[in-house]
Amino acid sequence: MTDILSPASPEDIRRQLLSVVKSVKGQIRNAENLYVSVDLKKPRLQSAPAVPETEDSWHGLHTAAAGCERCALSKTRRNVVFGDGNRSARLVFVGEAPGADEDQQGLPFVGRAGQLLTNIIRAMGLERKDVYICNILKCRPPGNRQPQPDEAARCREFLDRQIELVSPRVICLLGGIASHFLLDDNTPVGRMRGRWFDYRGIPVRVTYHPAYLLRNYTAEARKKVWDDVLEVVRKLRELRQAEGI
Numbered sequence: 178m179t180d181i182l183s184p185a186s187p188e189d190i191r192r193q194l195l196s197v198v199k200s201v202k203g204q205i206r207n208a209e210n211l212y213v214s215v216d217l218k219k220p221r222l223q224s225a226p227a228v229p230e231t232e233d234s235w236h237g238l239h240t241a242a243a244g245c246e247r248c249a250l251s252k253t254r255r256n257v258v259f260g261d262g263n264r265s266a267r268l269v270f271v272g273e274a275p276g277a278d279e280d281q282q283g284l285p286f287v288g289r290a291g292q293l294l295t296n297i298i299r300a301m302g303l304e305r306k307d308v309y310i311c312n313i314l315k316c317r318p319p320g321n322r323q324p325q326p327d328e329a330a331r332c333r334e335f336l337d338r339q340i341e342l343v344s345p346r347v348i349c350l351l352g353g354i355a356s357h358f359l360l361d362d363n364t365p366v367g368r369m370r371g372r373w374f375d376y377r378g379i380p381v382r383v384t385y386h387p388a389y390l391l392r393n394y395t396a397e398a399r400k401k402v403w404d405d406v407l408e409v410v411r412k413l414r415e416l417r418q419a420e421g422i
């Protein structure tokens with residue numbers, strides 16, 4: 178037995194050293210476990226986290242978008258406008274980009290154009306909570322300018338994953354920007370209307386953006402949009418019948 182006043186034997190010193198080594202090894206293991214659990218083991222090379230491929234995909238996707246700095250719009254936005262509505266919706270609307278009201282509230286289509294979209298959805302026999310609504314861009318372009326191709330390309334992964342997660346039966350594209358970008362087709366909206374397109378196996382219909390309709394609130398323009406959304410309703414019914422629900 179040793180105490181602090183008597184010199185330790187070589188065997189005591191060996192035992193003490195072994196115990197110190199064991200304790201240090203345990204502390205290193207605990208530290209490694211901690212790093213794994215908070216995912217600090219791998220260095221982060223990107224300024225924005227890559228969209229994670231996790232089970233909890235909505236949470237991961239939303240978190241990645243909320244901290245996204247992939248394009249310069251991250252410097253001027255107030256809020257990231259991720260998307261809104263039913264995450265199991267059979268119908269997804271995709272617009273262009275958030276405006277001032279959306280940027281302020283962090284929700285898509287809440288301004289005047291949004292109110293018109295809400296009316297259109299109601300006229301289809303649905304409510305906003307029945308559909309999912311999002312945009313090509315998640316952050317507002319300053320002065321409501323059009324999205325730049327590089328911004329849309331950088332933001333694309335969020336949109337693709339949103340649509341993949343919702344897995345809708347039909348997509349309705351609102352306006353030229355959304356239509357040209359998602360379908361990779363620069364035909365004017367007026368000539369894209371009236372037929373079905375395909376996005377990864379999902380039928381897609383193109384119509385005018387509600388903001389265009391506000392600027393051009395003629396009976397003819399309203400009828401065109403009404404014809405487009407009626408086709409969407411018909412397609413949803415047809416698919417429902419085919420699925421036996």
Ligand code: SF4
Nearest residue numbers: 245248251315316332
């Ligand atoms: S617009 Fe899209 S890519 Fe650009 S910062 Fe916002 S979320 Fe990121």
